[in-house]
Amino acid sequence: xxxxxxxxxxxxxxxxxxxxxxxxxxxxxxxxxxxxxxxxxxxxxxxxxxxxxxxxxxxxxxxxxxxxxxxxxxxxxxxxxxxxxxxxxxxxxxxxxxxxxxxxxxxxxxxxxxxxxxxxxxxxxxxxxxxxxxxxxxxxxxxxxxxxxxxxxxxxxxxxxxxxxxxxxxxxxxxxxxxxxxxxxxxxxxxxxxxxxxxxxxxxxxxxxxxxxxxxxxxxxxxxxxxxxxxxxxxxxxxxxxxxxxxxxxxxxxxxxxxxxxxxxxxxxxxxxxxxxxxxxxxxxxxxxxxx
Amino acid sequence: xxxxxxxxxxxxxxxxxxxxxxxxxxxxxxxxxxxxxxxxxxxxxxxxxxxxxxxxxxxxxxxxxxxxxxxxxxxxxxxxxxxxxxxxxxxxxxxxxxxxxxxxxxxxxxxxxxxxxxxxxxxxxxxxxxxxxxxxxxxxxxxxxxxxxxxxxxxxxxxxxxxxxxxxxxxxxxxxxxxxxxxxxxxxxxxxxxxxxxxxxxxxxxxxxxxxxxxxxxxxxxxxxxxxxxxxxxxxxxxxxxxxxxxxxxxxxxxxxxxxxxxxxxxxxxxxxxxxxxxxxxxxxxxxxxxxxxxxxxxxxxxxxxxxxxxxxxxxxxxxxxxxxxxxxxxxxxxxxxxxxxxxxxxxxxxxxxxxxxxxxxxxxxxxxxxxxxxxxxxxxxxxxxxxxxxxxxxxxxxxxxxxxxxxxxxxxxxxxxxxxxxxxxxxxxxxx
Numbered sequence: 001x002x003x004x005x006x007x008x009x010x011x012x013x014x015x016x017x018x019x020x021x022x023x024x025x026x027x028x029x030x031x032x033x034x035x036x037x038x039x040x041x042x043x044x045x046x047x048x049x050x051x052x053x054x055x056x057x058x059x060x061x062x063x064x065x066x067x068x069x070x071x072x073x074x075x076x077x078x079x080x081x082x083x084x085x086x087x088x089x090x091x092x093x094x095x096x097x098x099x100x101x102x103x104x105x106x107x108x109x110x111x112x113x114x115x116x117x118x119x120x121x122x123x124x125x126x127x128x129x130x131x132x133x134x135x136x137x138x139x140x141x142x143x144x145x146x147x148x149x150x151x152x153x154x155x156x157x158x159x160x161x162x163x164x165x166x167x168x169x170x171x172x173x174x175x176x177x178x179x180x181x182x183x184x185x186x187x188x189x190x191x192x193x194x195x196x197x198x199x200x201x202x203x204x205x206x207x208x209x210x211x212x213x214x215x216x217x218x219x220x221x222x223x224x225x226x227x228x229x230x231x232x233x234x235x236x237x238x239x240x241x242x243x244x245x246x247x248x249x250x251x252x253x254x255x256x257x258x259x260x261x262x263x264x265x266x267x268x269x270x271x272x273x274x275x276x277x278x279x280x281x282x283x284x285x286x287x288x289x290x291x292x
Numbered sequence: 293x294x295x296x297x298x299x300x301x302x303x304x305x306x307x308x309x310x311x312x313x314x315x316x317x318x319x320x321x322x323x324x325x326x327x328x329x330x331x332x333x334x335x336x337x338x339x340x341x342x343x344x345x346x347x348x349x350x351x352x353x354x355x356x357x358x359x360x361x362x363x364x365x366x367x368x369x370x371x372x373x374x375x376x377x378x379x380x381x382x383x384x385x386x387x388x389x390x391x392x393x394x395x396x397x398x399x400x401x402x403x404x405x406x407x408x409x410x411x412x413x414x415x416x417x418x419x420x421x422x423x424x425x426x427x428x429x430x431x432x433x434x435x436x437x438x439x440x441x442x443x444x445x446x447x448x449x450x451x452x453x454x455x456x457x458x459x460x461x462x463x464x465x466x467x468x469x470x471x472x473x474x475x476x477x478x479x480x481x482x483x484x485x486x487x488x489x490x491x492x493x494x495x496x497x498x499x500x501x502x503x504x505x506x507x508x509x510x511x512x513x514x515x516x517x518x519x520x521x522x523x524x525x526x527x528x529x530x531x532x533x534x535x536x537x538x539x540x541x542x543x544x545x546x547x548x549x550x551x552x553x554x555x556x557x558x559x560x561x562x563x564x565x566x567x568x569x570x571x572x573x574x575x576x577x578x579x580x581x582x583x584x585x586x587x588x589x590x591x592x593x594x595x596x597x598x599x600x601x602x603x604x605x606x607x608x609x610x611x612x613x614x615x616x617x618x619x620x621x622x623x624x625x626x627x628x629x630x631x632x633x634x635x636x637x638x639x640x641x642x643x644x645x646x647x648x649x650x651x652x653x654x655x656x657x658x659x660x661x662x663x664x665x666x667x668x669x670x671x672x673x674x675x676x677x678x679x680x681x682x683x684x685x686x687x688x689x690x691x692x693x694x695x696x697x698x699x700x701x702x703x704x705x706x707x708x709x710x711x712x713x714x715x716x717x718x719x720x721x722x723x724x725x
Contacts, residue, residue, distance in 0.1 A: 042691075044384050045407035126556065127548030128485060128565065146548025148492075151708060154551065237492055238550035239703035254378060257403050257691035 030270065037264030042257045054264035063240060064265060067248040068272065070155055074162065074244065075223035075276075081163045082170060082215055089174035090200050103175060107168035114165070118232035121161040122148070148234055151241035158242055162229055166222070170215055177211040178204060213284035220280060224273045245269045330626050332633050333390035335369045337376040337616070345577060345649040352648075353640040357633060364629055384409050389621040391630040392637075395441050397432035397614050398683060399690045404619075405435045411620045411627060412438040413634070420635040421655075424642070426675075429614045429654040432683060441617035442638045443654035444645070447572035448612035448675055449499050449598070452579065456592035457484070457567040465594075469507070469535075469601040476544040479567060485546040488566040490557030492550060494698040495686050497705050499570055499611055500539070502685055503598040504532035507605030511680040517718070518688050524718035533711035535601065536704055550706045562589065570598075572612060573671060577650035580665035595667065597674065606679055613683035614654050689722075696721035 037054050039047040058064055088106070092099045109117060124131045125147040136144035147157040181204060189203050205212075227246035230236065236243035236251060243251075249269060253262025334354070338346035347370070354366045369390065371379055376394070383389050389409060395401060404410050417430060417439060426446055433441030458465050458475075461482050466472040476486035491497040505514045509528025516522030517529060539545065546557065546566055561569035562578065562585065578585050579593040597607045618634045620627060642655030647662060657672060664672075686694040700717045703709035709717070 042403045042406070043381060044403040044409060122553075122556075125551070127551065128546060128560065146551060148551030149548035149706070150551075151706060234492060234551065237494075237699075237702055238706050239699055239708050251695065254381065255691065256695040 033263040034267045035263075036260055037267045039260040039263075041260040043253065043259030044257075047260070050260070054261045055268070057261065058264050058268050061265075063243070064245070064248060064268070066240060067236075067243040067245050070242065071224050071226065071244045071246075073155065074159060074226060075220045077159050078163065078166070078219040078223045079216055081167075082212070082219055085167055085170040086174055086205075086212070088167075089171050089178055090204070092171070093175055093178040094196075103171070106171045109165045110168040110172075112165075114228035115232050117161055117165055118229045121229075122233055125157060149238055151238055154234060154238065154242045158230055158233055161233075162226065165229065166219075170219070173211060173215060174208070177208040181207050213280075216284060217277060217280050221273055221277055224276060225269065245272070329363050329365055330629050331365045331367050332392060332626055332630050333367045333369070334633070335371070335376070335380070335390040335393040337371055337373050337394055339370050339372050342372065345582075346645075346651070349641070349644045349649050352644060353637055356640065357636050361629075361632075364633070366633065387623060389623075391621050391624040391626055392634050393619055393621070394444075394616040395433075395619040396616060396687055397441060397443070398687050399694055400687060401433060401435060401440055402690055405440055408622055410440040411622045411624070411631070412440060413442060413620060413631065414439050416442070416631050416635050421638060424638070424655045426654055426656055428681065432614045433617050441619050442634055443614040443617040444638065444641055445574065445615035445617075446612070446652050446654045446675065447574055447615050448610040448671070448678065448681060449503070449570060449572045450595040450671065450674075451568060451570050451598055452561070452575075452593055452595045453569075454561070454564060454567045454589075454592050455594045457564060465596070467596075467599060468603075469599045472599060473539070473542050473544060476542060480543045485560070485566050486543070486568055487545050488557040488561040488569040489545040489549040490552040490554035491545075491702060491705050492552055493554045494701040494705075495684065496554050496557070496570070497536075497549075497701045498685050498698065499572075501532060501536055501701060501704070502611045502682060503570075504535045504601060505529055506609050506611065506680075506682060507598065507601040508532050508535070511606070511609050511682060514685065515682060515688070518685065518722070520722060524715040524722070525712075530711045530715050533704055533714045537707060537711065540705055540707060545705075550702055564589065572615075573652050574615060576652070576668060576671065580667055581650040593667075595671065608674070608678055609680040610674075610678050610682070611684065612681050613687065617654070690725060693718075693721045693725055 036047075038049060038051060040050045040053075041047040092103055112120075123129075125133075127133055127144070127146040127149065130147075132147070133144040145153055148154050185203060185207070186199060189199050194202070225246050226244055227250070230242055230244055230247050231250065234242045236247040245265070246269065249262050249265040252258045252265060256262075336350055338350065340347045350368075354368065358364065358366060380389070380393065380395075384404060384407065387409075395404065395410070401410070417425075421442065425443060429443040429446055430439055430441075433439050433443060453465065455465065461479065461484070463475050463478045464471065466475045479486040489496055489500070502514060505528065508531050509526065513522060513526055513528050517524045517526060523529075546552070546560060549557070557566075557569065558571070558575070560566045579590055579595075582590075597610075600607060618637060620630045620634055624630050638655065642653045642657070645651050645653045646657055646664070650665070650668060652668075652672060652675065686697055689697055696717060700709060700714050704711070704714045
């Protein structure tokens with residue numbers, strides 16, 4: 001078997017299908033969307049080459065940067081919420097009663113489709129019939145906010161279901177990482193007189209540092225290209241107050257029939273995400289490899 | 293051991309290569325089957341779940357057509373509204389439009405006609421459907437004197453109200469715009485939110501704006517602003533935008549309307565939470581024939597034409613226009629059959645849509661000879677005596693401008709834009725195109 005696996009021809013042969021798929025489904029569309037960005041095109045008729053005009057317009061587009069700001073806000077919120085997930089995982093991993101059960105409960109939102117989650121929360125946020133405002137009325141608040149209609153609240157109102165949706169995923173990752181730490185290390189620390197908090201912060205956290213840095217990248221990149229819940233809940237409204245980069249791109253390409261400009265925005269989104277990923281990888285890079 | 297390794301390698305290779313083969317095999321969409329049968333692909337947007345009656349009527353027509361035309365088969369694909377729009381667009385970019393499908397009029401058509409995707413249907417109208425359509429409907433599908441769609445629906449927007457709620461609360465049904473505001477205030481005092489409006493889908497708010505523009509500025513002002521012989525900065529149009537904000541200030545619309553979808557607003561009206569709802573005739577079955585809606589509710593719903601504003605305006609001028617119509621794909625392999633089917637469909641639809649689905653078709657209806665619900669007959673009469681029908685603004689405009697219009701409507705209703713800024717946003721978008 002080893003002999004077979006070191007044969008270059010075979011390596012190429014085995015890699016080919018996956019490479020082919022990625023090329024067709026990811027790299028070629030990427031290049032194409034960059035190319036369409038150079039065109040004045042409604043998506044149906046003839047394309048006219050206009051050089052970098054779309055990209056320049058994109059960079060000067062206030063609405064685009066506004067949506068980018070919202071995307072970055074989401075990224076910041078997701079990153080900070082990782083701390084909460086980490087805390088929950090610490091508790092779950094510390095052999096409390098029913099931790100198995102709780103872990104499964106946290107995972108439920110992961111099992112629902114985004115559209116179902118969006119519909120669920122739209123119903124909860126409904127200003128007249130929603131659960132949330134009914135509760136607020138009950139405790140004596142007369143004019144509860146109209147969550148999804150108020151431009152200064154809507155973005156945060158949508159962040160909550162998004163964070164809720166992914167909580168289980170990150171908790172699962174952290175939980176698995178924490179469970180991976182050999183018991184002997186914890187034991188040793190305990191004998192040396194470390195408190196539970198010290199064990200968590202000084203022993204466990206450094207040991208799962210690599211996992212944390214991966215989740216930060218996942219959270220930030222996922223936030224920057226986030227689309228589905230926002231599209232279903234508000235479609236970026238009211239008046240762009242909850243627009244993110246991906247929903248703005250969709251609106252341009254599919255509602256305004258400005259496919260060329262939409263492609264250019266999509267390409268800018270890619271560039272921004274690449275740069276941010278690169279920076280985070282630089283910042284969170286760990287030199288030493290941890291081996292148990 | 294040696295053999296084992298070899299078997300493994302062979303096995304793995306087999307797995308890998310079969311995987312690659314799957315990726316390569318393409319379905320070469322056979323259009324005509326071996327027996328020489330012609331197949332017409334038809335795509336529509338009335339799924340069984342949400343538009344049962346439409347769905348059944350379509351199936352009936354197809355069954356009849358296949359019976360009458362030996363050797364022709366209609367291959368059906370059904371999607372819901374928004375998905376339909378998305379799919380149509382994707383199919384058109386890859387030049388794989390269905391032979392017959394549904395399109396909207398005016399601005400929606402432009403890119404498709406510009407891209408040479410739809411076939412002109414003047415010959416079909418000339419030979420088969422002469423004088424069949426209500427004047428002005430087929431024209432809405434014309435670009436440069438060629439007609440690209442056969443209209444199926446005709447809609448006008450009316451203000452529907454729940455008479456029982458007015459009675460129960462001792463509030464007079466308003467006859468004028470001023471009374472509408474007074475009635476709304478009275479409802480607010482009783483803790484009832486007066487008008488159901490789902491302005492997340494901002495075409496709903498657009499209808500309010502359009503009616504105000506029509507009543508204040510007359511039938512032509514808005515049309516002229518859109519076709520550039522006039523301007524959105526026309527005092528009447530700015531005034532209409534001001535009146536929109538006046539309605540908002542007086543609490544006429546339900547709380548949080550900018551975050552509600554039209555479906556949510558509709559359910560507020562239909563569950564008796566809000567007494568008024570401005571919507572087009574496509575919802576008529578819900579208030580007349582739809583058995584899924586409680587009889588008690590259907591009985592208590594009445595309609596009125598949009599009232600005059602400060603004594604101005606013509607109450608028989610409507611916002612509305614043709615809804616969807618049939619197109620035939622320009623590069624269809626079975627173009628002649630497709631045209632024939634489309635013409636057949638329009639004729640059959642004209643009869644069946646009225647009696648079975650309860651919608652108003654774009655073909656002329658003989659109301660006398662049919663047994664129809666009273667409200668249906670009344671609205672049909674309004675339609676026949678209408679002095680003007682202004683086509684929905686977002687349909688009239690080209691897609692890019694329509695998007696600006698819809699976004700600005702949301703901002704105007706949300707008071708993030710002044711009426712003047714609202715006018716300017718339209719002027720900017722229109723002058724750019």
